[in-house]
Amino acid sequence: MTTPEPRAVTVLIVDDDPLVRAGLAMMLGGDPEIRVVAEAGDGAQVPPLVDRFAPDVVLMDVKMPVVDGLAATEALRARRDAPEVIMLTTFDADEHVLRALRAGAAGFLLKDTPPGEIVAAVRQVALGHPVLSPAVTRRLIARVAGTDDDRRRAHASDRLAVLNAREREVAVGVGEGRSNAQIGAVLHLSVPTVKTHVSSILAKLDLNNRVQIALLAHDAGLLGEPE
The missing domain is CATH 3.40.50.2300 (Response regulator)
Structure with missing residues (x-):
């Protein structure tokens, strides 16, 4: 065969x-x-x-x-x-x-x-x-002027409101450029559990990939300055 x-x-x-x-x-x-x-x-x-x-x-x-x-x-x-x-x-x-x-x-x-x-x-x-990667996306955002405005922040915040508290924490981790293992270590979750949360975030927000999660977390003002 x-x-x-x-x-x-x-x-x-x-x-x-x-x-x-x-x-x-x-x-x-x-x-x-x-x-x-x-x-x-x-x-x-x-x-x-x-x-x-x-x-x-x-x-x-x-x-x-x-x-x-x-x-x-x-x-x-x-x-x-x-x-x-x-x-x-x-x-x-x-x-x-x-x-x-x-x-x-x-x-x-x-x-x-x-x-x-x-x-x-x-x-x-x-x-x-x-x-x-989300980490590269953060550096890109930091180098481009004029990407923030109040309307975008309000829109992003409204979209993220559908997430529960744990999903929101995972979204911030993705936005910070962390891998699933790194997010799991910070939040004391297993990697499969983090993957499940990421899949749920993508579905709830009708997004295609982790980069879009990172951009939305950035737009909502949830991330600190990139390293």
């Missing part, structure tokens, strides 16, 4: 630069477990391509001339059974990245990221793991 071959991770590449698209397609195409199913030059082309090819992962450029990657990501992640999205950017501290992460992007990669890391990120995201 033979073991069936694992299904390849399917990818849609979205970038307005044909050379960037070609480079990414060549890079990803060299991995037998990844298959590039389509390319697009603008965010406006994303919905029909997603409908047609149902990719697992979308590599999305932030800045494009007609519909930018931010608007495309927000629209895409609002859909049922949306693919995971990795933002591509030339900036490592850009307020636009935070907007994409709040919309549910799984992380972002600089365009000059080494090829092996891009391939690894696509694989990770396809498994449901964000490629940007």
